[in-house]
Amino acid sequence: MSSETTTKIPEAATVPPPGAATPKRRVPQGHQRLLTRRDRLTLGLMAGLPTILHIALVWVTALASIALAFTTWDGIGFDSIQWVGLQNFKELFEQNPQFWPAVQHNVIWFAVLIVIPTPLGLFLAVQLDKKIRFSRVYQTAFFLPVVMSMAVIGFVWQLIYNPDTGLINSLIGANEPGKYIDWIGDPDLNLWAILIAASWRHAGYMMILYLAGLKGVDPSLREASALDGASEWQTFKNVIFPTLRPTNTVVLVVTIIEALRAFDLVYVFNGGAEGTELLSILVTSNIIGESSRIGYGSAIAVVLLLISLVVIVPYLVATFRKERRA
């Protein structure tokens, strides 16, 4: 989707943001001058109501997470909220045996997704872009996991990894007591087992993004390259891939965010037990677990927030700078 030029007249923008009351001030230029007072009220409501809902449930709670991270609170009454400064973070960084493994696993999660399924998705997209027969059938096969919920994917892969009834152990004869390979329970194995399932889904997702990107490549580039006698690989490396830059940016952002959001698959798989800890799991276990430590849970959420912002902010700045120029 390209953004068509809209005539942005900054001087004409005197109408306040949504949520605020409609003004009496006159708009000097642009088509706004034709707006009646009622129109402005309508506009204010149209933009204001959704904004209030979004800000209240998403941004106010994100800010509340930051505030609560510096407190202890049992959640019962507001009086029990106590300011503790950096104590939650200190405890988190120094005493929680699950914290650093969780950070590490989130990083591994991203690294695996970007190194294995992402190039695989690109490779499949390039093959499927060759205008071959049955392309739709192949596409559907690779894409099917993306349509299913992560929780269902977790159940499906458990049928493969189960120590005594699973496919792998049954095939290699490790499904008898004494010979078990415990794919789900062994802390050295379970993260990798889950990452295979996650990659299975991710490759299809990336394939679709790249297919869309490839459709946008100007065909004359390919023809010119073919006329120059470039090989298929040379064409891809020197002509096609560089034009996929916007898609690559999206792929990178999507992959990082998926790695930070990873939760469902691990939760149904083994509940985030030893070997598969993730930041998202630690936050959640503070809510649905036995001990609800709100300040402490919020401190973990703040770590997650900070890591996400490192990705979100540059991405949005780049995207919206382009938007403003348009």
Place this chain on the structure above:
Amino acid sequence: MSTLALKKPKTPIRPARILLHLFLAGAALAWLAPLLWAVYAAMRPYAETSEKGYVSWPDTLNFDNFTNAYQQSDMTHYFVNTLVIAVPAVLLTLFLSSMVAFYVSRFDFRLNLALLLVFTAGNLLPQQVIITPLYRLYLLIDLPGITMSGKLYDSALGLVLIHVAFQSGFCAFVLSNYMRTLPHELTEAALVDGASVWRMYWQIVLPLCRPAMAALATLLSIWIYNDFFWALVLISTGENMPITSALNNLTGTYFTDPNLVAAGALLTAIPTLIVYFVLQRQFVSGLTLGANKG
């Protein structure tokens, strides 16, 4: 180009093509293998697999596990729960985000970009960043008589609200880009003719956005249907859960054997698969509407 095309037959039988097809067919089959395995396991009785092992030729293949899983777990009930959440959530998200998009893309106000930025960034946050205060907030909001629990917590309404708030970020971004491609003359002419802002939105802009709305509706339906996390944290009564998170509960309490779990999991995936197969084009274009941009 046309001369080149004429010289070559339309579908040249080249070894490279055959190799490509062999590769893709093999890869596609391997890709589907986990699902096919689940189907195979679900179609065999537990007694048989526990005696012969899972990797064995079948004596009986039937759909008993599917019917048992469906009946034992009262799945109709959970499918209805999901419908009660997903239908209003999808419609409300589209309605609210299209209004924001209309505002941002059709009127040149100073804070347009900032507003769009707030929505887009909100959608990119991991859900766990906001869950703790949200959970507390939901417990604080009393809604006696409106929801079964008397609170926003543990209610379908609560789930609808967070889905709408969260997903409208993505939809506002996509729809505003889409609306920006509509010629400005359309709404300007209407404005000169004295049409109200609401009329411009409802009768001119919205009908033109139908393709984008259809794509987003498909995508949102699948996303909201598949939601596991919000329901897991914000719903406490098993009875109130939507199907995806209910399945997690059911596997512990009702389902005693892996074959039944496989059948139950596959059953919950069926609606999304149907939506996907019927609306494939919309689904894919919805995914790439947001992604091609940037």
